[in-house]
Amino acid sequence: MRGPAVPPKALDARALAALAANPGCERRALLDGAGVDKAKLAGALGSPSAFGQSQFAFMRGNAFEARVKADGGAELLRLVHEKLDPGAEPPTAGAVPDLTAVGPEGRTARTALALREATAAGGWTLLDHPMLALDVAGSPAFLEPDAVVVHPDGSWTVVEIKSFPMLDGSADPAKVGAAARQSAVYVLALEEVAAHLGGPEGRAQDGVPAPEVRHRVLLVCPKDFSNLPTASAVDIRKQRAVTRRQLARLTRVEDIAAALPEGTCFSLDLPAADLTTAVESVPATYAPECLSACELAFHCRDRSRAQGAVTSLGRSLRAELGDLTTVTDVLAAAHGQAGDPDDPAVAALRRAATLRAEALGTREGDVCR
Numbered sequence: 001m002r003g004p005a006v007p008p009k010a011l012d013a014r015a016l017a018a019l020a021a022n023p024g025c026e027r028r029a030l031l032d033g034a035g036v037d038k039a040k041l042a043g044a045l046g047s048p049s050a051f052g053q054s055q056f057a058f059m060r061g062n063a064f065e066a067r068v069k070a071d072g073g074a075e076l077l078r079l080v081h082e083k084l085d086p087g088a089e090p091p092t093a094g095a096v097p098d099l100t101a102v103g104p105e106g107r108t109a110r111t112a113l114a115l116r117e118a119t120a121a122g123g124w125t126l127l128d129h130p131m132l133a134l135d136v137a138g139s140p141a142f143l144e145p146d147a148v149v150v151h152p153d154g155s156w157t158v159v160e161i162k163s164f165p166m167l168d169g170s171a172d173p174a175k176v177g178a179a180a181r182q183s184a185v186y187v188l189a190l191e192e193v194a195a196h197l198g199g200p201e202g203r204a205q206d207g208v209p210a211p212e213v214r215h216r217v218l219l220v221c222p223k224d225f226s227n228l229p230t231a232s233a234v235d236i237r238k239q240r241a242v243t244r245r246q247l248a249r250l251t252r253v254e255d256i257a258a259a260l261p262e263g264t265c266f267s268l269d270l271p272a273a274d275l276t277t278a279v280e281s282v283p284a285t286y287a288p289e290c291l292s293a294c295e296l297a298f299h300c301r302d303r304s305r306a307q308g309a310v311t312s313l314g315r316s317l318r319a320e321l322g323d324l325t326t327v328t329d330v331l332a333a334a335h336g337q338a339g340d341p342d343d344p345a346v347a348a349l350r351r352a353a354t355l356r357a358e359a360l361g362t363r364e365g366d367v368c369r
């Protein structure tokens with residue numbers, strides 16, 4: 001569907017967290033499942049996305065991560081010990097296994113082996129950029145957390161390294177929330193690995209105890225305005241539960257594809273009109289939250305506004321309006337031209353329209369234009 005000889009765009013945890021934030025959108029589920037590059041697609045549709053990190057921010061983030069992981073991850077392991085496992089023996093020289101392998105499948109298998117060996121060995125182990133696989137709506141997604149630490153008791157911790165600052169021990173709540181949602185995806189993927197390593201119902205298998213994936217992750221950020229690392233433990237149980245539920249609800253990609261016209265294709269080589277037709281053939285559920293989560297947001301917002309859909313004004317408003325799904329329906333109901341007067345939403349709209357008319361000293365029929 002993404003076109004001949006076009007390599008698939010890999011799903012990352014950020015994309016999965018966003019996918020889970022809008023589980024009802026078949027368009028996004030299908031395009032992500034088919035490995036379509038949505039940023040390029042948005043450009044080809046004439047509505048380029050405003051996503052992306054500046055080259056400077058990218059380089060600064062990489063330099064900070066390298067600093068955090070320097071000397072075999074000594075500082076990183078110290079932070080994990082201090083914030084999450086102070087009762088364990090302090091890390092002296094943690095193991096850092098080589099996770100090199102060919103292709104994402106090879107790296108995933110290599111990571112699982114390293115986790116198994118580290119769990120059995122005891123002691124501290126740092127897995128630098130491991131590769132994890134998660135089944136998403138019938139398609140495998142390969143995920144690469146910044147690090148996973150294996151504790152001496154065999155439990156595993158996800159580590160997220162971000163370049164936004166932590167001031168006086170706290171960081172921007174919105175950014176911490178996004179990092180927590182992303183980490184929750186990694187935790188779910190790690191739990192799949194743990195389930196394979198452990199025996200039935202989490203019992204020991206081949207002498208290796210079923211590992212525990214910790215639900216408190218370590219968020220590492222620059223301290224104040226310096227380049228020194230500091231860290232905070234973040235409880236992601238809520239994000240994990242929400243993400244798991246949302247991912248389970250995602251419609252399977254095959255089912256969405258089966259409902260499309262024969263030969264539907266999203267190749268960027270197609271003329272813009274054909275590409276638009278193909279994209280519009282897949283149902284979407286636009287909401288303002290898409291603006292911060294999906295590359296196609298400007299395209300979908302334009303379509304949603306053109307259709308007068310009330311969801312373009314927000315999900316909470318949509319929920320309050322019940323059966324009234326378009327702005328035209330809402331105005332007609334408010335003006336008494338349509339709608340059941342016993343419907344609480346219709347009654348509330350008419351009352352609001354009357355109050356507004358009284359306040360403005362206009363006739364009721366002139367309101368809400």
Ligand code: SF4
Binds near residue numbers: 025026027286294296
């Ligand atoms: S922007 Fe469009 S494709 Fe993306 S999640 Fe929103 S509605 Fe779906």
